Amino acid sequence: MSGAVWTSRLLSDSRRQIDKFHFVGDVFGLESGDEYLCSAEAIEDTVVAIYPRHIFESVSPADAVLSGQLVTALGHSLSRAREHMLLLGCKTAIEKIAAFLLSLADRLKNTVLTRPMTRLDIADHLGLTIETVSRSFTHLEREGLIETGTGRRSISLRDMRGLRQLDA
């Protein structure tokens, strides 16, 4: 309903993969099995609406609409996951950063991003290290493609075309 959350998966030695950042309106936490495999953490003051799982398991005709919405939500999650696998498996560091910024701008409907997430969060989302993320931002800024505000609190995308060109 407001705020921001990430969901992640952990490896035994604490390597972390952040699946997705969730903002207002996003649905998350849909798991199929008996146990939850994902962790979730709020990265700023956040309010979420929680629905008990049995709601989704009902098959009564009256819930046909809800069921359809569930299918839609799952479908979106899935295509986003596929997109992200393409990013993780194929793209270079700069391409990953550019793609990340573009997708964020697209989802927030704004070319000025105020990022609640840290460099470490971004790194774990993109399969990079914190230093590589930082260096990539610096590089993009030097090229004039983005502009970081004071305190690195916000990022303005200055050249969408350039960013799209960077993203393969």
Place this chain on the structure above:
Amino acid sequence: MSGAVWTSRLLSDSRRQIDKFHFVGDVFGLESGDEYLCSAEAIEDTVVAIYPRHIFESVSPADAVLSGQLVTALGHSLSRAREHMLLLGCKTAIEKIAAFLLSLADRLKNTVLTRPMTRLDIADHLGLTIETVSRSFTHLEREGLIETGTGRRSISLRDMRGLRQLDA
């Protein structure tokens, strides 16, 4: 129904990410948007059953069961995708190969794998190169964890515990 298929996504310069290998009984090709973003290709003689999309879009009460199956299938695809993102984002080459072999053995319910896919397919699935895949197999064989048959047509998993230990 029989055979083997992979689904993949392509980048403009023909870098490829193979999402998943599909075998008998697997459901694939569920896309949410108006256009298909995935390619699919059979890697051996294959027979598939095709269902027109509108079947999944019906919300009539009679289709409640089908709808439930759809949700289940989507849920499985999603959790598999999440698992694969963890692999792509966090794991090393050897860990990727070990995880891949284990998951294949698990899905085929057999520790002897006859692989229809090529080294290039595996590489594009795991975000590696063909040479790294080859070297990893050689390494695992030297360590006695696997055994490759003549012509590299099959791979026997000799030490499941060792492989699981390699996979983080």
Place this chain on the structure above:
DNA sequence: CGCATCATTGAGCTCGCTCAACCGTCGTGG
């Protein structure tokens, strides 16, 4: 037998990682 395809192996390189120092901002307590 000859060619095509796929796999292996080696040598060298590079992108991104590791390790380490430093900087800026903010919040807290003297």
Place this chain on the structure above:
DNA sequence: CCACGACGGTTGAGCGAGCTCAATGATGCG
């Protein structure tokens, strides 16, 4: 109000896992 410490971010130097390029080997098919 300032000093200081904590935290997150930046930058540099060097390293190494995995990539590139190239040669060689195995298998199978016409």
